Amino acid sequence: MIRYKPSEVVDFIVIGSGAAGGVVAKELSTAGFSVVVLEQGPYIKEKDFNHDEFGVGFQHDISNNPKLQPNTFRTNASEAATLGQRYNYGRLVGGGSVHFTANYWRFHPDDFRERSVFGDVPGSSFSDWPVTYDELEPYYTKAEWELGISGLAGSNPFDGPRSRPYPLPPLPVKSSGVLFERATKKLGLHPFPAPMAVLSQPYLGRGACVHCGWCETFGCEMRAKSSTLASVIPMAEKTGRCEIRSGCYVRRIQSNAAGRVTGAVYFDSRRREVFQKSRAVVLSANGVESAKLLLMSASKRFPNGLANSSGMVGKNFMWDLGGLVSGLFDHPLNEYKSVQVSRVIHDYYAADPKRGFYGGAGIDARFDWFPITFGLDGLPPDAPKWGADYKKMLGNYFTHTFSTLSHNTSLSVETNMVDLDPSVKDSWGLPAPRLTFQLHPDDVKNAEWVQKRQVEILEAAGATKIWTYPLDDVGISTHLMGTMRMGNDPARSVVNRFNRAHDIPNLFIVDGSSLVTSGRQQPTATIQALAYRAAEAAAEAAKKGEL
Amino acid sequence: MTRRELLLSALSAATLSDIASAQQHAQSAKESDAAFRYLATADAREIEALAAQIIPSDGTPGAKEAGCIHFIDRALETFDREKREIYRTGLAAAQKKRAELFPQSQTLAGLESSQAIELIRGIEQTEFFKLLRTHTIMGFLATPAWGGNQGMVGWAHIGLEHKMAFQPPFGYYDGAAK
Ligand SMILES: Cc1cc2nc3c(=O)[nH]c(=O)nc-3n(C[C@H](O)[C@H](O)[C@H](O)COP(=O)(O)OP(=O)(O)OC[C@H]3O[C@@H](n4cnc5c(N)ncnc54)[C@H](O)[C@@H]3O)c2cc1C
Numbered sequence: 001m002i003r004y005k006p007s008e009v010v011d012f013i014v015i016g017s018g019a020a021g022g023v024v025a026k027e028l029s030t031a032g033f034s035v036v037v038l039e040q041g042p043y044i045k046e047k048d049f050n051h052d053e054f055g056v057g058f059q060h061d062i063s064n065n066p067k068l069q070p071n072t073f074r075t076n077a078s079e080a081a082t083l084g085q086r087y088n089y090g091r092l093v094g095g096g097s098v099h100f101t102a103n104y105w106r107f108h109p110d111d112f113r114e115r116s117v118f119g120d121v122p123g124s125s126f127s128d129w130p131v132t133y134d135e136l137e138p139y140y141t142k143a144e145w146e147l148g149i150s151g152l153a154g155s156n157p158f159d160g161p162r163s164r165p166y167p168l169p170p171l172p173v174k175s176s177g178v179l180f181e182r183a184t185k186k187l188g189l190h191p192f193p194a195p196m197a198v199l200s201q202p203y204l205g206r207g208a209c210v211h212c213g214w215c216e217t218f219g220c221e222m223r224a225k226s227s228t229l230a231s232v233i234p235m236a237e238k239t240g241r242c243e244i245r246s247g248c249y250v251r252r253i254q255s256n257a258a259g260r261v262t263g264a265v266y267f268d269s270r271r272r273e274v275f276q277k278s279r280a281v282v283l284s285a286n287g288v289e290s291a292k293l294l295l296m297s298a299s300k301r302f303p304n305g306l307a308n309s310s311g312m313v314g315k316n317f318m319w320d321l322g323g324l325v326s327g328l329f330d331h332p333l334n335e336y337k338s339v340q341v342s343r344v345i346h347d348y349y350a351a352d353p354k355r356g357f358y359g360g361a362g363i364d365a366r367f368d369w370f371p372i373t374f375g376l377d378g379l380p381p382d383a384p385k386w387g388a389d390y391k392k393m394l395g396n397y398f399t400h401t402f403s404t405l406s407h408n409t410s411l412s413v414e415t416n417m418v419d420l421d422p423s424v425k426d427s428w429g430l431p432a433p434r435l436t437f438q439l440h441p442d443d444v445k446n447a448e449w450v451q452k453r454q455v456e457i458l459e460a461a462g463a464t465k466i467w468t469y470p471l472d473d474v475g476i477s478t479h480l481m482g483t484m485r486m487g488n489d490p491a492r493s494v495v496n497r498f499n500r501a502h503d504i505p506n507l508f509i510v511d512g513s514s515l516v517t518s519g520r521q522q523p524t525a526t527i528q529a530l531a532y533r534a535a536e537a538a539a540e541a542a543k544k545g546e547l
Numbered sequence: 548m549t550r551r552e553l554l555l556s557a558l559s560a561a562t563l564s565d566i567a568s569a570q571q572h573a574q575s576a577k578e579s580d581a582a583f584r585y586l587a588t589a590d591a592r593e594i595e596a597l598a599a600q601i602i603p604s605d606g607t608p609g610a611k612e613a614g615c616i617h618f619i620d621r622a623l624e625t626f627d628r629e630k631r632e633i634y635r636t637g638l639a640a641a642q643k644k645r646a647e648l649f650p651q652s653q654t655l656a657g658l659e660s661s662q663a664i665e666l667i668r669g670i671e672q673t674e675f676f677k678l679l680r681t682h683t684i685m686g687f688l689a690t691p692a693w694g695g696n697q698g699m700v701g702w703a704h705i706g707l708e709h710k711m712a713f714q715p716p717f718g719y720y721d722g723a724a725k
Contacts, residue, residue: 338713
């Protein structure tokens with residue numbers, strides 16, 4: 001791998017090597033540019049991944065560790081924020097694409113114009129996107145073919161038009177998928193095979209999924225999960241122009257009096273400060289970390305933080321909303337095998353004014369549990385918590401349960417935001433992000449309505465027992481969206497329709513932060529389609545000498 | 548949000564060196580009578596007696612055979628160091644309760660099963676017992692590298708076969724579908 005000197009002015013710095021950053025690094029380096037990717041997490045590979053639920057799930061082996069990088073949380077600005085983990089992301093080369101569940105849904109055409117279709121929602125900043133589905137379609141297709149997505153084109157009647165089918169057939173159906181499909185058809189709904197960023201067959205030199213089951217929250221030893229680590233990052237490195245510099249925690253994007261960015265200051269793995277120079281910067285650190293970094297990069301010229309003349313940096317933060325409903329079945333399902341999800345419905349995706357609120361959801365059949373989490377919390381709330389009866393139920397339920405998970409809209413609200421905590425610092429002495437989030441009343445109504453649909457499905461599937469989980473605690477968010485929204489109006493948005501900062505010509509912000517609406521969660525396909533498109537725009541501008 | 552994700556906040560996170568040393572300790576705990584690192588042996592046996600009521604050894608292996616106490620010992624030695632006080636005061640309170648309820652008894656480990664169950668009903672809602680439950684279940688179901696789940700008896704109990712690869716059909720219903 002090529003190594004650049006920090007004093008060398010490279011064409012692009014990409015901050016963060018996750019779902020978006022990995023794509024951008026590959027696109028820019030194959031277009032002929034010199035690229036340094038600064039990633040705070042370690043560069044670990046397939047051979048280093050394991051099936052250690054305690055390490056991965058509870059000790060944060062490959063995700064952000066709140067002991068080192070804490071955050072605070074409050075529901076509104078008049079409340080004092082308190083410590084406690086509220087967001088979770090993959091902290092390694094490949095970022096969240098390494099450990100994600102790999103549901104790979106395109107947004108629907110109406111997602112991009114939903115404000116016009118549905119109308120205004122009081123108390124929200126609900127808006128149309130400055131991009132249409134048709135404009136994004138070629139980039140969805142590119143992502144699917146380059147990363148390796150399994151699915152069945154045409155099987156979801158609510159999907160937008162597509163120019164090509166998926167490159168790979170769907171993964172095998174699980175017992176949960178068979179039961180879910182039967183039940184939803186009985187209810188007149190339209191189940192379809194889950195589109196997954198997991199290879200159902202060998203593809204582009206990578207192995208197919210072997211159905212080990214340790215998928216969500218884990219890294220894949222087979223390179224079958226289509227993370228950027230397994231797919232595009234090796235292509236970037238092969239150009240000889242892209243350096244992946246891991247263990248580098250960026251603390252500041254440097255800017256000059258002319259209002260341009262000049263590089264990034266980071267702590268290396270030995271916590272020494274280094275300044276890497278560049279002609280342009282692409283910020284891809286995710287919906288929370290990118291906002292934090294822009295706010296930490298204030299200067300004389302940009303006193304409120306970089307790219308923040310609108311005051312919109314950090315605002316309109318949207319949460320990963322949804323609810324779980326579980327059911328027990330007579331025969332063994334053995335859901336612990338294979339990927340988490342095999343069947344989905346989008347029948348309740350579109351918002352319907354007749355319901356009396358804004359909102360919608362996709363629902364999937366899944367097993368969202370591993371042994372420890374199931375042992376702690378997988379049984380019905382009325383089950384014994386210890387003793388012989390607990391042990392007996394645990395032994396039976398683990399193999400006989402599946403859940404439906406809903407993926408619900410999270411309305412954008414300007415007061416839901418990420419900013420810097422005034423007092424709490426992380427282990428490097430940098431300010432901890434402070435998350436402010438409160439459900440919009442329509443989010444609450446939607447969640448209650450969707451939960452009823454999930455119960456209906458499990459009833460129709462023949463579950464002998466059904467149990468729900470409380471909807472009032474939003475828990476920990478894993479889909480970090482909306483803090484630097486995209487728009488045509490520089491007074492109301494942070495980046496333009498090509499993810500370029502309105503205020504700073506040589507700064508691009510390309511990650512979950514630019515999303516204007518939350519779709520029905522599962523944002524990664526859209527984040528990566530936008531990343532392909534933004535990288536193309538950045539390369540074009542650079543070639544024209546505009547950066 | 549799923550309950551699973553809520554749980555991420557339930558336990559404190561370790562530093563990398565904690566994890567490394569916890570795993571080293573776990574290596575040496577492979578035999579269930581290995582020495583304890585943090586707990587005094589007498590206390591360990593008392594805690595183990597309570598854990599054995601959470602997942603009893605009723606015909607099939609329970610917390611005791613899985614060596615959950617070694618997971619707990621490692622936790623208190625390394626990544627859950629700051630929870631030592633909860634164990635110390637919790638165990639003392641449990642002993643006090645034992646002496647009140649069963650004045651003839653000497654130890655928790657010496658109680659009849661029905662007596663131990665009665666005692667636990669009285670402390671079920673305490674921070675100590677909730678933490679002990681969490682640790683016991685974790686020890687029973689984590690990979691054996693963390694000290695518990697010895698011989699993978701926890702996984703055997705829940706019906707999880709640990710293999711690197713599976714072939715469909717995975718369960719009854721997808722099998723029947725073919
Ligand atoms: C358990 C889990 C399951 C998920 N399942 C799904 C799913 O099924 N479908 C779906 O669509 N989405 C899913 N997601 C969400 C998905 O992971 C994210 O949407 C996606 O990874 C976001 O991409 P991103 O490029 O915005 O950021 P990320 O992928 O988070 O990448 C950001 C990268 O930047 C690095 N970074 C941050 N700050 C700095 C800094 N200051 N200096 C240097 N580097 C930095 C981070 O370490 C990280 O590697 C899941 C997430 C989790 C946690």
